[in-house]
Amino acid sequence: MKTKAGAILSSIRIDRTLDRKISVQLYMGLREIILSGGLNGGERLPATRTLASEVGVSRTTALDAVSRLISEGLLESRIGAGTFVSHTMTGRTPVKPKAVGAESERQPRLSPSTIQARKLFAERRRLPHKSQAFVTALPALNAFPMAQWARLSARHLRSDRDAVMGYGNPYGLPRLRAAIATHLNASRGIQCDPEQVFVVGGAQQAFSLIGGMLLDRGEKVWFENPGAIGARNAFISQGADLIPVGVDDEGIIVEEGLAKAPDFRLAFVTPSHQQPLSKILSLARRLALLDAADQADAFIVEDDYDGDFYFGDQPLPTLKSIDTNGRVIYVGTFSKTLFPSLRLGFMVAPASMVDAMSNIFSAALSGVPTWPQAIVADFIDEGHFATHIRTMRQHYKRRHEILHEHARQLEPHMQIQRASAGFHTVGYFKDPARDEKGFIEAATAAGLTLSGIGRYCLTPIERKGVVIGYGAASDSDIKQGLDVMAQLFV
Numbered sequence: 001m002k003t004k005a006g007a008i009l010s011s012i013r014i015d016r017t018l019d020r021k022i023s024v025q026l027y028m029g030l031r032e033i034i035l036s037g038g039l040n041g042g043e044r045l046p047a048t049r050t051l052a053s054e055v056g057v058s059r060t061t062a063l064d065a066v067s068r069l070i071s072e073g074l075l076e077s078r079i080g081a082g083t084f085v086s087h088t089m090t091g092r093t094p095v096k097p098k099a100v101g102a103e104s105e106r107q108p109r110l111s112p113s114t115i116q117a118r119k120l121f122a123e124r125r126r127l128p129h130k131s132q133a134f135v136t137a138l139p140a141l142n143a144f145p146m147a148q149w150a151r152l153s154a155r156h157l158r159s160d161r162d163a164v165m166g167y168g169n170p171y172g173l174p175r176l177r178a179a180i181a182t183h184l185n186a187s188r189g190i191q192c193d194p195e196q197v198f199v200v201g202g203a204q205q206a207f208s209l210i211g212g213m214l215l216d217r218g219e220k221v222w223f224e225n226p227g228a229i230g231a232r233n234a235f236i237s238q239g240a241d242l243i244p245v246g247v248d249d250e251g252i253i254v255e256e257g258l259a260k261a262p263d264f265r266l267a268f269v270t271p272s273h274q275q276p277l278s279k280i281l282s283l284a285r286r287l288a289l290l291d292a293a294d295q296a297d298a299f300i301v302e303d304d305y306d307g308d309f310y311f312g313d314q315p316l317p318t319l320k321s322i323d324t325n326g327r328v329i330y331v332g333t334f335s336k337t338l339f340p341s342l343r344l345g346f347m348v349a350p351a352s353m354v355d356a357m358s359n360i361f362s363a364a365l366s367g368v369p370t371w372p373q374a375i376v377a378d379f380i381d382e383g384h385f386a387t388h389i390r391t392m393r394q395h396y397k398r399r400h401e402i403l404h405e406h407a408r409q410l411e412p413h414m415q416i417q418r419a420s421a422g423f424h425t426v427g428y429f430k431d432p433a434r435d436e437k438g439f440i441e442a443a444t445a446a447g448l449t450l451s452g453i454g455r456y457c458l459t460p461i462e463r464k465g466v467v468i469g470y471g472a473a474s475d476s477d478i479k480q481g482l483d484v485m486a487q488l489f490v
Contacts, residue, residue: 009033009046010054022057027065034074034085041090045075045083113217113239120236122229123455127340133481135449136276136424136469139336143395145388152378156371168370170361172199172346176373179380180332180346187308187389189321190330192348198357201368203305203333203345207231207268210301210329210347211238213360214266222257222267226456228275231268231303240266244458247274251281254288267293267300271319272307273421276456276467280420283316290319293327299350300328305422306336308389311397312420326350334376336422337389342372396423399470399478406479413489416468423471426453429464436464439488446484 012029014022033039045051045066052062066083069075076086110118131141157164171177177194184190200206207230215221217239223232225244235242243264245257252269267289271281281289293300302319320330330348338344349357361367379385400419407416410427419425429436436452443450443466450466470478 009051012055014055014057023061023064026055026057026061027068030065030069031072031074034069034089039085039089041085041087043085044081045085047082113237117233117237117239121233124229124233131472131474133448133473133477134466134468134470135472136451136467137336137340138469138472139339139423140392140395140399140471141339142474143392144339145384148384149375149379152375152382156374156378163374164371166370168367168373170365170367171358172197172367173370173373173377175381176377177346179377183380183385184330184332184348187386188304188318190318190348191321193351195358196348196351196354198347198349198361199368199373200345200347202335202343203303203331204230204234206331206345206347207234207301207303208237209360210266210299210331211235211240213357214299215240219265220261220263222252222261222264222269223458224252224269224274225458226276226453226461227268227458228270228303228305229456231301232458235266235268242458246461247277247279249279251279251285252289254285254292258292262296264292264296264298266298268303269300269319270303270305272304272310272315273419275303275305276424276426276451276453278417278419278422278425280312280316281319286316286319286322290323290325290327294325298327302328302330304330304332307421308337309393309396309423310421311393311400315421320348323350326352329353337385337392338376338379342376344368344372344376396471399423399473399475400425402475402478403468403470403482406482409486410482410489413486414465424467424469427465427468432462432464434464436466439466442488443485446488448481448484 009030012026012033014025016022018025039045046054048062048066049059051066052059055062066075070077070083073088074086076084078084127137129138131138174194176199177197180197180199181192181194184192200209211234215235215238218241220243221235221240222245223235223242224247226247232242243257243261245260246253251271251274257264257267269281269289271286273280289300292298300319304318307315307318318330320328327350329350331345332347333345334342335345403425404416404418407414410416413430414427415430416427417425429439436454440450440452450468453463453465453467454460456467473481
């Protein structure tokens with residue numbers, strides 16, 4: 001008659017309220033005991049029937065957990081003898097795992113560039129993910145035509161598996177590149193060939209790729225001050241020397257950039273809707289910026305993150321559309337026009353840069369997932385994208401007007417800038433002594449999401465205030481949020 005033998009493992013606890021499968025919990029419990037030294041090499045485990053009884057699971061569950069550990073080499077099965085901890089674990093000194101972020105006696109050896117970049121990075125918390133007042137950078141997700149998207153998704157996912165599941169074109173799905181080129185020509189006045197369009201995993205990847213391709217460590221980049229935090233960190237990570245260039249009612253002050261760094265290598269701008277001040281770069285400044293880039297043999301990164309949502313009078317031409325000397329790299333994103341979790345963006349390279357950029361993409365990148373690209377291509381080709389843009393343009397215009405109409409109660413304390421595009425603006429404090437950080441903390445405690453203008457600054461600026469998003473909030477959220485904000489001034 002067989003007798004029960006092997007280590008007693010009743011200390012393993014199974015929590016049936018968790019979403020995690022019971023067999024996985026048992027597997028992880030056994031694995032932790034082995035790796036932490038609770039079971040030594042060569043030590044025998046109880047029979048699976050006994051193990052199941054002690055832990056309170058079915059024998060099938062115990063068999064599944066033990067089989068996984070055998071396949072990983074942590075356990076050995078010996079015919080007629082039982083299951084044992086692998087001899088490779090003999091003599092191992094268990095190391096108690098440190099908590100994430102805990103100081104280690106031996107720090108990893110990082111590159112000098114990474115060490116320096118970590119010192120310069122702007123704080124970038126988790127990006128917006130909940131629709132409420134006054135979150136920025138998040139479109140009106142509840143207004144997205146999900147039924148049409150779901151239909152296109154289902155149709156594509158039922159198509160040829162090689163197309164859906166295989167490796168895609170590193171430059172982007174050809175149909176999507178063509179669709180983007182057509183849209184840019186019709187909507188943004190940009191005439192480009194599909195071969196100039198490169199699909200990326202969001203605009204942030206585009207900024208990193210451009211920086212890696214064009215910048216040597218320490219080269220100067222004109223950067224709007226205040227300016228976009230994501231792009232700022234991307235260029236810092238590539239070793240750029242960011243030159244803060246002021247922004248006034250006409251946008252980036254080109255004369256200031258020339259005075260500070262006439263030998264700049266790159267300029268980063270958001271001309272259609274300055275991030276975060278909501279200014280529009282004047283035509284005179286656009287031409288001056290192009291002339292400055294010509295003189296310095298530099299390039300301009302035009303981040304047109306929400307230019308499709310222009311609701312003012314006649315929009316000014318994009319920099320790319322009036323660039324006659326191949327100085328502008330145009331960057332767009334579907335995070336604002338569709339939704340952020342797509343992680344799809346694109347850049348339009350100057351014709352002279354296409355060969356070099358193609359080489360980098362094919363040699364070092366594998367491209368972004370094909371299936372969302374195919375769905376977006378269909379969404380554009382079938383006219384849903386153009387319809388959605390027109391609908392949302394009016395949607396954001398209406399939200400903008402509601403914001404200003406109800407914000408009259410703030411006039412003694414705050415001047416809210418009128419915007420002409422997108423779904424955010426800024427409110428300037430009329431009292432220059434008001435503490436921006438303290439106001440943000442009070443707003444957060446009251447349930448509002450606000451960011452201070454200072455958070456976007458490379459160097460401090462004179463005017464203080466907050467960035468106010470109105471795209472993701474409902475009409476009632478905007479009104480209630482402004483009522484709450486008014487109380488913060490009392």
